Amino acid sequence: MSTLRRTHGCAMARWGWGIGAVALFACGGGTLTARDAGVVDPPVIPEDAGPVAVHPDAGPPPIPDAGPPPVTPTSPVAAENALPGTDAWVMTHVASQGRLEGYAGDVSVNHGDAVDIHVSADVPTDVHWELYRMGWYGGKGGRLIATGGPFAVAHQPAPAVNPATGLVECAWAVSLVLHTDRSWVSGIYMLNLIRADGLRRFVPIVIRDDERKNAAVIQASVATWQAYNDWGGESLYSDALGLVGGHAREVSFDRPYTDGFGAGEFFNFEDSLVQWVESHGYDVTYLTNVDVHRDPSLLAGQRLFISSGHDEYWSRGEKDTVESAIAGGTSVAFLTADEAFWQIRLEPSRGAGRPYRTEVCYKESALREDPLTGTNLITKRWRDPAVNEPEQKLLGVMSNGWEFADLPWIVRGSSSWVYEGTGVRDGDSIPLLVGYESDRVFPDAPSPAGVQILAQSPVANFDSGELGPSWHNSTVYATRSGGFVFAAGVVQWAYGLARTDVADVRVQRMTSNLFRRAGLSPKLPGDSFGAGSAPQVDESRAASSVSTLAGVSGAEGFVDGPGSQARFRRPVGIAADASGNLYVADTGNHAIRMIANDADHTVTTIAGTGSPGLGTGPGLQAGFKLPYAIAIGPAGELYVADFGSNRIVRIDTDSARTASVWAGSPNGYAGNLDGLGTAARLTMPSGITAVGSDLYVVDAVPTRLCRIDAAQTVVTLVAGPGYLNGPGATAMIRRPTGIAASADALYVVETGNRSIRRVALDAIHSVSTAAGNGYSAGFADGPAAKARLMPLFGVAVRGTDVLFADPGSARIRIIGDGTVGTFAGSGRSAGEDGPALDAAFNLPAGIAALPDGTVAVVDHGDSTVRLIRP
Numbered sequence: 001m002s003t004l005r006r007t008h009g010c011a012m013a014r015w016g017w018g019i020g021a022v023a024l025f026a027c028g029g030g031t032l033t034a035r036d037a038g039v040v041d042p043p044v045i046p047e048d049a050g051p052v053a054v055h056p057d058a059g060p061p062p063i064p065d066a067g068p069p070p071v072t073p074t075s076p077v078a079a080e081n082a083l084p085g086t087d088a089w090v091m092t093h094v095a096s097q098g099r100l101e102g103y104a105g106d107v108s109v110n111h112g113d114a115v116d117i118h119v120s121a122d123v124p125t126d127v128h129w130e131l132y133r134m135g136w137y138g139g140k141g142g143r144l145i146a147t148g149g150p151f152a153v154a155h156q157p158a159p160a161v162n163p164a165t166g167l168v169e170c171a172w173a174v175s176l177v178l179h180t181d182r183s184w185v186s187g188i189y190m191l192n193l194i195r196a197d198g199l200r201r202f203v204p205i206v207i208r209d210d211e212r213k214n215a216a217v218i219q220a221s222v223a224t225w226q227a228y229n230d231w232g233g234e235s236l237y238s239d240a241l242g243l244v245g246g247h248a249r250e251v252s253f254d255r256p257y258t259d260g261f262g263a264g265e266f267f268n269f270e271d272s273l274v275q276w277v278e279s280h281g282y283d284v285t286y287l288t289n290v291d292v293h294r295d296p297s298l299l300a301g302q303r304l305f306i307s308s309g310h311d312e313y314w315s316r317g318e319k320d321t322v323e324s325a326i327a328g329g330t331s332v333a334f335l336t337a338d339e340a341f342w343q344i345r346l347e348p349s350r351g352a353g354r355p356y357r358t359e360v361c362y363k364e365s366a367l368r369e370d371p372l373t374g375t376n377l378i379t380k381r382w383r384d385p386a387v388n389e390p391e392q393k394l395l396g397v398m399s400n401g402w403e404f405a406d407l408p409w410i411v412r413g414s415s416s417w418v419y420e421g422t423g424v425r426d427g428d429s430i431p432l433l434v435g436y437e438s439d440r441v442f443p444d445a446p447s448p449a450g451v452q453i454l455a456q457s458p459v460a461n462f463d464s465g466e467l468g469p470s471w472h473n474s475t476v477y478a479t480r481s482g483g484f485v486f487a488a489g490v491v492q493w494a495y496g497l498a499r500t501d502v503a504d505v506r507v508q509r510m511t512s513n514l515f516r517r518a519g520l521s522p523k524l525p526g527d528s529f530g531a532g533s534a535p536q537v538d539e540s541r542a543a544s545s546v547s548t549l550a551g552v553s554g555a556e557g558f559v560d561g562p563g564s565q566a567r568f569r570r571p572v573g574i575a576a577d578a579s580g581n582l583y584v585a586d587t588g589n590h591a592i593r594m595i596a597n598d599a600d601h602t603v604t605t606i607a608g609t610g611s612p613g614l615g616t617g618p619g620l621q622a623g624f625k626l627p628y629a630i631a632i633g634p635a636g637e638l639y640v641a642d643f644g645s646n647r648i649v650r651i652d653t654d655s656a657r658t659a660s661v662w663a664g665s666p667n668g669y670a671g672n673l674d675g676l677g678t679a680a681r682l683t684m685p686s687g688i689t690a691v692g693s694d695l696y697v698v699d700a701v702p703t704r705l706c707r708i709d710a711a712q713t714v715v716t717l718v719a720g721p722g723y724l725n726g727p728g729a730t731a732m733i734r735r736p737t738g739i740a741a742s743a744d745a746l747y748v749v750e751t752g753n754r755s756i757r758r759v760a761l762d763a764i765h766s767v768s769t770a771a772g773n774g775y776s777a778g779f780a781d782g783p784a785a786k787a788r789l790m791p792l793f794g795v796a797v798r799g800t801d802v803l804f805a806d807p808g809s810a811r812i813r814i815i816g817d818g819t820v821g822t823f824a825g826s827g828r829s830a831g832e833d834g835p836a837l838d839a840a841f842n843l844p845a846g847i848a849a850l851p852d853g854t855v856a857v858v859d860h861g862d863s864t865v866r867l868i869r870p
Contacts, residue, residue, distance in 0.1 A: 001686070003170075003835065004238050012558065012581065013477065013613055015483075019173055019234045020518065025848075027811075028052055030326050030462060031574075034488065034634075038051050039143070041103055044823045045442065047261075048354070048727030049672075049701040052454030055415060055716070060508070062360070062388055063733075066538050069239075072100060072580075072755070073615065074281065074523050074585055074639050075215075075281055075282065075283035075523045076185045076186070076209075076212075076283070076847070077185060077187075077277075077278055077281055077282065077283065077284055077286075077523070077524035078281025078524050079185075079818050080133070080135065080138055080143070080185040080187075080278075081135050081136050081138075081278050081279070081281060081380060081493075081524065082217045082797070083106065083137070083143055083344050084138075084143070085135070085136075085137020085138055085140030085141065085142060085143045086132075086137075086140050086143065087138075087140045087141055087142070087146055087799070088124075088130070088132075088141060088144065088253065089130075089132040089134075089141065089142040089144075089260045090140075090141075090807070091189060091192075091200060091202065092200065092833045093199050093200055094195075094199070094201070094754075095195065095199035095200055095201045096229070097117075097256075097258060098122050099121060099122045099197055099199055099258035100120075100121045100122075100125075100127070100193055100195050100200070100201045101119070101120060101193075101201050101205045101262055101333045101724075102117055102118055102119035102120065102175070102191075102193055102201065102262070103116070103117075103118055103170070103172075103203060103253070103255055103256045103337060103694070104117055104118075104191075104203055104204070104205050104253060104720070105118065105174070105254075105354075106117070106206050106557070106588070107205075107206060107220075107222045107253060107285075107288045107290045107291075107301040108205065108207065108220075108287060108288050108290070108516035109180055109205065109206075109207060109208065110178055110207035110208045110209070111180050111181065111182055111184045111185075111186065111208065111209055111315060112181060112182040112185075113180060113205050114177050114178060114179045115177075115178050115180070115205060116174045116176075116177055116178075116641055117174070117175055117177070117191065117203060118170065118172035118173065118174060118175055118254075118273050119153045119172075119175035119176065119180055119193060120154075120155055120156035120172055120197065121153045121154065121155060121677070122155055123155070124153070124154045124155075125152075125192075125195045125196050125197070126147055126151070126152060126153070126195075126196045127151055127152075127153045127193055127194060127195055127196070128150045128192065129130075129147065129148050129149050129176065129191055129192060129193055129194065129594065130143070130144060130147050130148030130191075130192040130485050131145045131146045131147070131148075131178070131189055131191050131192070131214060132144055132145065132189065132190045132192060133145050133184070133185065133187045133189050133207075134187060134188045134189065134190060134271065134273050134274055134276070135187060135274060135278040135648060136274075136276075136278040136279035136527060137737070138243040139179075139276075139392065139483065140529060141271075141275065142190070143547050145184060145189070146329055147175075147457075148487060149194075149541075151175060151176055153175055153195075155174065156170070156172040156194070156630060157171075157172075157233075159171065159242075159255075159342040160308075160808065161232065161234060161241065161364060162250070162350075164249075164768075165209070165248060165249040166234040166239055166241055166243055166250065166251075167234070167246025167248065167249075167250040167251065167252055167350060167358065168231065168232030168233070168248075168250060168255055169252040169254050169255065169349060169350055169351055169357075169358070170252070170254045170255045170256075171254070171352070172254075172791055173349050175652070177323070178191065178205070178427075180207055180376060180552075181244060183665075184207055184214070184241055185207075185209070185462050186207055186208055186284075186285040186286045186335065187206075187207060187208055187274075187286050187573055188204065188208035188220060188270070188274060188286060189204070189205045189206070189207055190203070190204055190263060191203040191205060192204075193205075193262075193345050193673050194713055195633035200261075201256075201261060201262040201632075202257075202260065202261050202262035202263040203256075203262055204220075204257070204658070205265055206220050206222075206283065206286050206287060206288050206289065206655070207286070207287045208287050209300075210285075210295075210298060211805065212285050212302040212419075213282075213300075213302060214301065214302065214303055214754065215283045215284055215285050215301060215302055215304075215520070216266075216277075216282055216283065216284045216285075216304040216307045216515065216518075216520055217284070217285055217286070217287060217299060217302050217304065217305050217306065218273070218274070218277065218284050218285070218286050218287075218288075218300070218308060219287060219289060219292060219305070219307055220266065220270060220286060220287070220288045220289075220290060220308075220309075221265070221270065221288075221292070221307070221308065221309045221310055221311040221312075221336075221345075222253075222264065222287040222288045222289055222290060222314075223311075223312075223314070223315070223344060223359060224265065224289075224309070224310045224311055224312045224313050224797075225257065225259070225264035225265045225266070226251050226252075226264075226359050226661060227251065227312065227313050227314075227342075227344075227359065227771060228265065229251065229255070229257050229258060229259065229264065229362065230258055230261065230448055231255045231256050231258045232255060234247075234251065235239050235248060235251060236246065236251055236359075236361050237440050237570060238249060240447070242369075244365055245363060245364055245365050247363065248302065249360065249361065249362045249363075249365065249369065249370075250358055250359065250360050250361075250427060251358075251359050252349065252350075252352075252358055252359070252482060253290075253349075253355060253356075253358075253359070254349055254354075254357055254676055255701060257669050258313070258679060259454045262588060262707075265412070266281065266309075267309055267490055268309065268310065268494070269308070269309035269310050269494055269495075270308050270309035270337070270494065270495075272351040272495055272497050272498040272499045273306075273308045273309070273335060273493075273497060273498070274495035274589070274811075275497075275498040275527070275529070275807065276494070276497035276508065276511070276526070276527070276529065277461055277497040277525045278381060279498075279523075279524060279527035279529075279641050280512075280522035280523070280524050280526040280773075281523030282520055282521075282522055282672060283520060283521065283523070283524055285528035288677045289313070289315070289318055290346060290356050290505045292318045292321050292322065293315045293317035293318045293321065293346055293356065293357055294346075294355070296317075296321040296324060296761075297400070298321075299321055299322065299324075299325035299330055299331075300324075300328060300330075301328075301732055302325065302330050303330065303331065303518045303519050304331050304332070304333060304336060304360075304514070304515065304520060305322060305325060305330055305331070305332045305333070305518055305520035306331065306332075306333045307332070307333070307334045307335065307336055307442075307496070307633065308335050308336055308493075308494060309336055309340055309445060309491070310336065310437075310491055311334075311336050311338075311339040311340070311683070311811045312339065312340075312341045312342060312399075313341070313342050313359070313361065313407055314337045314339070314340040314341075314342070314343065314344065314382075314432070314631055315344050315345060315346050316343060316344070316345075316376065316715030317318075317346070318481060319340060319343075319382075319389075319394070321379070321519050322394070323394065326479050326483060326485065326663055327480075327481055328481060328483065329479075329481040329483050331479070331483035331484045331485070331486075331514075331517065331518045332483070332484075332485045332486070333485075333486045333487060333488075333511075333514045333649065334395055334485070334486065334487040335435075335488050335493040335494060335511070336488065336490070336491055337397075337398075337399060337400075337438050337439045337488065337489050337491045338396065338399040338402075338437040338439065339391070339439075339488050339632070340382055340383055340391040340394065340427060341377055341391065341399045341486075342361050342379065342380070342382070343361075343377070343378070343381070343382055343387055344359050344360060344361045344379055345359075345360040345361075345372070345377055345379060345747050346359060346360075347359075347360055347694055348359070351776075352549060354641040356741050362378075362379045362380070362381040363379065363380065363648070364380075364655060365440055366378050366379050366380045366386065367380075369387065373800060377559070378762065380657070382662045383398060383445065387685070388791075389675075390442070390445040390446060390860075392441070392442055392445040392446060392447055393445070393446045393447070393448065394448075394476030394485070395439070395475075395485070395487045395610075396441070396448055396451045396476070396477055396485060396487045397439035397440055397441055397473050397474070397475050397478050397489045398439055398440070398441075398445060399437065399439055400439050400440040400459070400461065400470055400471070400472065400715065401437070401440075401459070401461030401462070401470060402437040402461065402462055402488075402752040403434070403435055403436065403437070403438065403459050403460060403461060403462060403736045404462055404737060404752060404792065404809060405435065405460075405698070405737075405751050405790055405791075405792040405808060406431075406432040406433070406434065406436075406492065406502075406777050406790050406808050407432070407434040407435060407457060407458070407459055407472075407767065407790075407807055407808060408429035408431050408432070408433065408434065408436030408457060408808070408829045409429060409430040409431075409432060409433040409455050409457050409472070409474070409490070410425055410428075410455055410456055410457040410458075410829055411425065411427060411428045411429070411430070411431050411454070412454060412455055412456045413422045413426070413452050413453055413454045414426045414428070416476060417451060417512065417666050418454055418476055418486065418513055418514070419454070419506075419513075420509075420513055421509050421513070421705070422506040422509045423506070424507075424544075425504060426820075427829075427830055428828070429457075429810065429827075429828055429829035429830075430496065430504050430506055431502075431504070431730070431779065431808060431809055431827070432492070432495070432496075432501075432762070432777060432778065432779075432808050432809075432812075433461060433490055433492055433493065433495065433496050433502070433504070433507065433788060434457050434472045434492070434503045434545060435490070435491070435495075435693060435698065436491045436492055437490075437684075438457075438459055438472035438489055438490055438491075439471045439473065439487065439489035439490075440471050440472055440473045440489065441453065441475065448477045448485065449477070449753065449785035450477050451475050451476070451477040452476055452477065453473055453474070453475055454473075454474040454476055455472065455489065456471055456472070456473055456477060456569070457471065457472040457473075457475035457829075458470075458471060458472075458836060458842060458843045458860065458861030459471060460572070460632070460792070460793075460842075460843070460845075460860065461648055462684065462700065462701070463817040467571070467626060467643075467644055467707075468570075468587060468588070468626045468643075468746045469570030469587055469588045469860065470646060471489065471584060472489055473489050473549040474487060474488050474490070475487050475488040475489070475659060476485075479671075484514075484517060486514055486591065487515065491742065493507065493511075493590045493637065497511060497529065498527070498529040498755055499529075500530060500778075501530070501776065501777065501778030501779075501780075501788060502528050502777070503528070503529040503531035504531050504532075504587070505528070505532045505623040507531075508528075508531060509528075518756055520870075527762065530715040531753055535779050535780060535809075535827070536780045536781050536782055537628065537781050537822050538781035538782060538819065538820070538821035538822060539623075539819060539821065539822055539837055541801075541814050541821045541823065542822060542836050542837050542869045543818065543823050543824045543836040543869060543870050544822065544836055544870060545556065545814075545833075545834065545835055545836055545868070545869045546825075546834065546835075546836055546839035546866055546867070546868050546869075547831050547833045547837055547838070547866065547867050547869075548831075548833055548864050548865070548866055548867075549563055549568050549595065549601050549856065549864075549865045549866060549867040550563035550564075550568070550595050550601050550864065550865045551563070551566055551567060551568045551769075551862075551863055551864035551865055552564070552565075552567065552863075552864065553831030553862050553863075553864055554571050554831060554862060554863070555567060555840075556568070556569045556570065556588070557569065557576065557811065557865045558586075558589045558591070558605075558610050559565050559603075559604060560593075560602075560603050560604050560605055560779055561602065561723060562600040562601065562602055562763075563595060563600060563601030563865075564600075566593075566603035567863070567864055568584065568586050568589065568593070568862075568863045568864065568865070569586060569587070569588030569589045569863060570587050570588035570860055570863055571585060571586045571588070571593075571795055571845070571846070571858045571860060571863065571865070572585050572587045572627075572628045572845045572846055572858060573585035573587075573627065573629035573641070573687075573793070573845070573846040573858065573862055574630065574846040574847065574848045574856055574857075574858045574865065575629075575630050575632050575848050576632075576637065576789075576849065576850045576851070578851060579597055579612050579851075580597035580850050580851055580852065581594060581595065581596055581597050581632075582594065582595040582629045582848060582850075582856055582865065583595075583606075583632070583638060583647050584595075584630075584846075584858065584865060585628055585641075585846070586605075586608070586625050586627070586628050587625040587627060587628060587643075589607050589608065589610050589622045590609070590610060590611060590612045590613070590617070590623070590626065590627065590692065591605050591607065591608025591609070591610060591624065591627070591628065592605070592606050592607040592624070592627060592638065592640060593605050593606070594606050595865060605620065605660055606620075606622070606657045607617050607619030607622050607624070607625045607651050607657055608620075608622060608624045609618065609621065609622075611622065611623075612624070612625040612626070612644065612666065613625065614645055614666070614668050616649075616658075616660050616661060617655070617658060617659065618656040618658060618659075619651055619656060619657030619658065620648070620657075620661055622651075622659035623645075624640065624644075624645070624649065625640050625642055625643075625644030625645040625668065626643045626644030626645075626686070627641065627642050627644070627649075628643040628686045629641040629687045629688045629692040629739075629846065630688070631695060632690060633650075633690050633693070633695075634693055635653060635838075636653045637650060637652050637653055638650070638651040639651075639662060639688055639690065639695055640688075641686060641687060641688040641697060641698075642685070643684050643685060643686055644664060644668075644684075645664075645667065645668035645681055645684045646664050646668055646669065646670045646671075646681070646685065646695070647660060647661050647662075647664035647665065647666070647683070647685075647687060648661070648662045648663040648664055648683065648684065648688065648695070648697060648708065649661060650662040653815075655845050661677075661678055661713060662677065662690060662695075663677055663680050663682065663697075663712060663714050664678065664680060664681060664682040664685070664706050665678065665681060667836045669681065670682070670684070670701075671683060671701070672702045673703065673712075674706070674713075674714050674715050674716055675714055675735070676711070676713055676714070677713075677714075679713035682697070682699050682714075683699055683700070683701045683702055684699060684700040684701045684707075684738045685686070685697050685698070685699050685700070686698060686699075686700040686736070686738065686793065687736065687737060687738040687739040687748075687749065687793070687795075689738065689739045689740050689741045689746070690741070691741045691746075693710040694707055694708065695708070695709075696708075696739055696741065696746055696806040697709070697734070698738065698748060699735065699741070700721075700736060700751075702721075702722035703719065703721045703733060703734055703735060703736065703747060703752070704716050704717075704718065704719040704720065704733075704736075705718040705719075705728075705733065705736060705746070705759065705771045706719050717765045718731050718732070718759060718760070718765060719732065719733070720732040720733045720734050720752075721733070721734040721735070721752065722734060723753045723774040723775070724767075725757075725769060726767060726769050727764040727765065727766060727767070728759065728765030728766070728767055729764070729765075731765075731767035733748065733750050733751030733752075733753070733757060733764075733767070734750060734753045735751045735752025735753070736748050736750050736751070736752075736757075737749050737751045737791075737793050738791070738793045738794055738795045738804075738805075738846075739749075739795065740791070740797050740802070740847075741797065742763050744760065744762075744803075745758050745759060745760050746758070746759040746761065746804050746805075747759075747770060747795050747797065748794045749791045749792065749794070749804060750772075750794075751790075751791060751792050751801055752776070753772065753774045753775065754772050754773075754777045754788070754790060754791070755769055755770075755771060755772030755773070755789070755791075756769070756770040756771040756772060756778060756789070756791060756795065756804055756815060757770060758770040764830075768804060770784060770785075770815055771785075771787050771789060771802075771815050772785040772787060772789050772791075772803075773782075773785060773786065773788075776788050777789075777790050777808065778790070778812075779806070779808065779809035780809075780824045781819070781820050781821050781822055782819060782820065783818065783819055784815060784818050784819055787805075787819075787820035788810070789806050789809075789813065789820070790806055790807065790808025791804050791805060791806055791808075791810065792805060792806075792807050792808075792861075793805055793807075793845040793846055794843065794846045794847035794849060794857065794858070795847060796855065797849065798845040798849040798855065800814040800816060801814050801815065802814070802816070802821055803815075803849070803855060804817040805844040805846070805857065806844070807844055807845070807849055807860075807861075809825070809827055810825055810826075810827055810828060810840060810841050810842070810843075811823070811824065811826075811827060811841070811844070812824040812825055812844055812847065812855070812857060819841055823836070823837040823855075823868070824837070824839060824841075824843070824857075824868045825837070825840065825841050826838055826839060826840050828840040828859070829842050830842060830862075831859060831862035831864060833866075836868060836869075839856070840845075841859050841861075841862070841866070842859050842860070842862035843857070843859065843860040843861030843862070844858070844859055844860070845857075845858045845860035846858040853868055853869040853870050854868060854869050854870065855867070855870070856868075
């Protein structure tokens with residue numbers, strides 16, 4: 001969606017590949033475009049949606065009615081999953097890129113037809129193959145369908161790169177013709193290529209059943225797989241040629257996938273949906289974006305069309321087919337987000353002229369370069385004026401941005417049939433579901449008639465186009481033809497079905513309701529995938545109480561005065577001085593506020609105008625653009641990590657509170673460059689702390705920890721992206737968003753690796769892990785190395801303990817004596833005060849430890865500042 005290439009955990013957690021194990025999958029880089037950013041107001045909820053009440057939510061409730069629909073006679077998928085499965089498909093002895101790789105001559109094939117396979121190796125070798133169908137199979141995840149070989153493979157020539165479009169198109173000879181059988185059940189298949197020395201690589205193939213009707217159709221989002229595929233150095237996000245915009249204009253299906261050991265993005269987001277659906281034996285068939293584009297008859301007469309995974313790139317042919325199917329009575333479930341964001345064209349291969357093998361998307365260069373500029377086939381965003389078909393008109397929502405952290409889904413419209421049998425009420429939360437990318441309702445965009453909002457969840461976007469505080473929404477509406485269109489608005493919906501530590505009975509039941517509404521019933525009992533198990537909570541070091549210090553729960557604004565009357569707009573950062581005064585980065589108001597340590601907790605604005613800007617000078621005339629964090633210097637001066645302007649801004653202690661640029665571009669230009677003061681370049685600085693006269697800053701993008709000394713010299717100490725402990729010069733971090741200091745170390749909130757990292761203040765800045773394991777998201781207290789967390793922004797040192805905000809579980813957590821425990825928060829997402837373990841946070845962010853031992857927390861989702869008493 002953004003021109004900044006996203007990195008995400010791409011793993012098969014059920015078989016031991018934890019969420020966030022990003023090293024397993026290749027991800028590329030890109031360029032960042034800057035636009036004015038600001039807080040996004042929540043959509044207006046129709047009056048008939050009912051009041052929003054917050055209710056206790058101790059986690060996934062028992063299903064209160066008779067349970068899911070009864071199991072009915074079999075389907076091809078149910079019969080297939082009753083056969084013995086195997087986990088031998090799990091990739092071991094992986095061939096690195098170039099040593100063995102291949103691609104299929106078509107993205108899919110109807111069962112009974114044949115498909116060409118093109119294979120290359122770095123040295124001549126014999127290769128044999130195993131073909132697996134992906135599914136449930138009693139928890140094994142796949143079944144061996146066929147084997148063959150050996151056949152001889154040699155090195156095939158590298159293709160030339162088109163210098164104008166970045167197209168990388170292989171013309172490899174056919175190595176194998178795979179003949180499918182009519183008896184093979186439609187599904188996602190993985191061809192496992194195996195060299196003579198045992199090295200392996202996947203080639204994905206979708207096998208269709210074009211004759212089957214009255215079923216659910218699951219689409220593999222291969223157009224997006226290919227958009228992100230940077231094999232040969234080019235993708236729609238990366239470029240080695242120096243093209244304007246930093247990305248190719250054309251990508252080819254005639255090349256291997258770099259991601260997923262050759263499997264593309266299937267194991268990122270789509271495998272969990274396949275496992276859950278097939279464990280229930282629903283009557284489903286499979287196809288791809290390309291199939292929907294080239295053959296509209298494949299959706300005609302079907303009960304349910306499911307867009308899953310990461311489905312960002314749509315052709316006009318696909319959009320027309322889906323809209324026609326809806327008009328014909330087919331229901332649609334968008335179990336994803338960021339869907340139908342870019343319009344693409346599917347054109348013939350440039351060499352052999354094979355249809356639909358070239359994916360074209362000029363993006364921001366389209367008006368200058370796309371040969372079809374001026375037509376409705378121009379390859380820009382569907383919402384752009386040149387196309388003028390906002391995706392919200394079809395979906396009910398539109399892409400909103402992307403997030404580093406996995407956040408809770410907050411229920412609205414709980415009386416909807418979608419929530420039937422879940423036991424939820426408005427205000428309840430479902431953990432970790434809103435992550436990577438999310439959608440929302442845009443009030444100014446056209447919406448379908450009768451659309452109902454089902455969720456409204458606070459998020460903090462890191463997308464350059466929708467930067468800063470915003471909201472996630474989910475919607476549903478009834479179609480004129482008697483069907484429905486449901487939009488989850490989250491890419492990670494499938495995680496709530498079958499991903500370890502995220503699976504939730506409520507998400508499973510909601511998905512069952514979609515199938516049932518479409519007239520489809522399960523044929524097998526289904527797997528719970530661990531949903532419903534109670535989390536491990538250590539309450540031994542919990543605080544005593546939580547109260548609201550300033551602001552009013554859920555009431556946004558920009559008002560100074562007594563704390564009980566003041567208003568904030570989605571603040572993020574906070575710092576405390578030695579006198580107990582608090583300084584708040586009021587992100588949505590682009591301002592710095594002070595909460596005095598007086599009887600009324602008086603709030604005053606000391607810098608910022610309430611609107612984004614870049615100006616310096618007297619504080620109340622200075623410009624900020626999404627300030628995220630604050631540090632206090634040795635003389636009481638403030639240093640602000642101004643996230644949206646890529647700068648560190650100093651606020652002096654003089655009567656005017658004069659603001660000046662301390663480090664980074666005065667004009668807000670992003671970059672990754674050490675240097676002196678304004679010659680240095682930062683990108684999205686999100687955390688800052690002071691140690692004596694030195695400042696330590698974490699740059700969320702492109703991922704680094706740097707020091708700024710008293711002479712304003714910026715030096716990188718630790719970089720990334722990756723996960724590696726050791727000396728700072730070789731250690732790696734990923735997506736840091738917060739930082740705090742003790743006497744001898746820095747503690748870094750490493751959102752990208754779901755960890756808290758410790759960086760020693762020694763000569764080599766030794767990096768170690770204080771909590772988390774570098775890949776597993778979720779919630780579990782216990783030994784620090786085994787604890788699961790989803791931290792974002794907030795971290796503070798209080799004595800020998802480290803406190804951090806965990807918005808993924810809506811808790812404040814504590815690290816001490818080698819263990820992680822819960823300090824405050826019940827796990828619900830709300831703005832509730834009370835005993836610490838009963839209180840609720842909406843999206844806890846910045847944390848500051850006060851001199852008297854109390855702890856101040858910015859509740860970003862609630863627009864308040866809360867106080868935790870030990």
